[in-house]
Amino acid sequence: MRIQGYLSASQRGLNQSVGAMHMQMELMGIAQENVNGFDKVGYQRKDGVVSSFSEFIGIHGLSKAVDDSVGRILRTEQPLDFALGEKGYFQLLNNSGSVELSRDGRFKLNEKGELLGLENQKVLTQGGTPIVLPFMPEKYEDIRVDNFGRLSIFNPATRKMEYVDTIGVVSSDGGVVLEPNMKQSCLEFSNVSMAQEFMEMVPLRRNFDANRQLFMLQNSALTKAIQQIGGS
Numbered sequence: 001m002r003i004q005g006y007l008s009a010s011q012r013g014l015n016q017s018v019g020a021m022h023m024q025m026e027l028m029g030i031a032q033e034n035v036n037g038f039d040k041v042g043y044q045r046k047d048g049v050v051s052s053f054s055e056f057i058g059i060h061g062l063s064k065a066v067d068d069s070v071g072r073i074l075r076t077e078q079p080l081d082f083a084l085g086e087k088g089y090f091q092l093l094n095n096s097g098s099v100e101l102s103r104d105g106r107f108k109l110n111e112k113g114e115l116l117g118l119e120n121q122k123v124l125t126q127g128g129t130p131i132v133l134p135f136m137p138e139k140y141e142d143i144r145v146d147n148f149g150r151l152s153i154f155n156p157a158t159r160k161m162e163y164v165d166t167i168g169v170v171s172s173d174g175g176v177v178l179e180p181n182m183k184q185s186c187l188e189f190s191n192v193s194m195a196q197e198f199m200e201m202v203p204l205r206r207n208f209d210a211n212r213q214l215f216m217l218q219n220s221a222l223t224k225a226i227q228q229i230g231g232s
Helices: 012-036 054-061 194-231
Strands: 046-050 062-066 073-075 082-084 089-093 099-102 143-145 150-155 160-166 182-184 186-188
Touching: 012 046, 012 054, 012 062, 012 194, 054 062, 082 089, 143 182
Parallel strands: 082 186
Antiparallel strands: 046 062, 073 186, 082 182, 089 099, 143 150, 150 160
């Protein structure tokens, strides 16, 4: 700030404080998103990544990185629940014809014998085609899936388990995961640690409070200077 017969105020300090508070709020929002996803099936923790030039471009320098580590796997006793014990994603074909990647293995069957996701997406094989059972099982327990994702069904006519197809699992870049360590009658919940999220929120809140105090001090000094000049 320079007083030369008039008031010339640099906005850089105020803008930096406001920008820093905005950044801290966005980072706390990511942490809160993780907390909200703690009990969600297949949810993967997000990390806020701040670029080197964030002081100039603000929140445009903030991006999210996905933590693809395996989450908590719990047994459900439901034959059409599946969890992945390794990194990778199920391939689901939605109604618009695009493929979604998900670690949510809560599947179901329709009357055609198609294996579907929660929102009626078609579960795809390793070859990219929908999985369709040759006949409807008498009970869901007649369906078996091994660690490689190979799906078989019990045929009461032959009294044997018959191979149907292999559930497709791919990496984030689209490569086939050959050994997904698939677990039947299990679901994978989030890989979020509540203790870690709350610990990481502490410095974010402190930084936000520090920048808020700095903004208030700068704003108070500027207001006082304007009042003194206006009263002279």
